[in-house]
Amino acid sequence: MAIAVVTIIYSFFGMGGTGQFFGFEVNIWLYRLIWLGLFFLVLRDYLKMPK
Numbered sequence: 001m002a003i004a005v006v007t008i009i010y011s012f013f014g015m016g017g018t019g020q021f022f023g024f025e026v027n028i029w030l031y032r033l034i035w036l037g038l039f040f041l042v043l044r045d046y047l048k049m050p051k
Contacts, residue, residue, distance in 0.1 A: 004035050021034060
């Protein structure tokens, strides 16, 4: 989750109009949306874990 948050924040300051995702250049907003989706998937699985 931390990697996703850092990547999203970094994309606002250190990247141009595109981002690299699995070797493909994608629109920066799609790149951020993909990372946000990954963040929520990991968060959901984390919250489902038994305490």
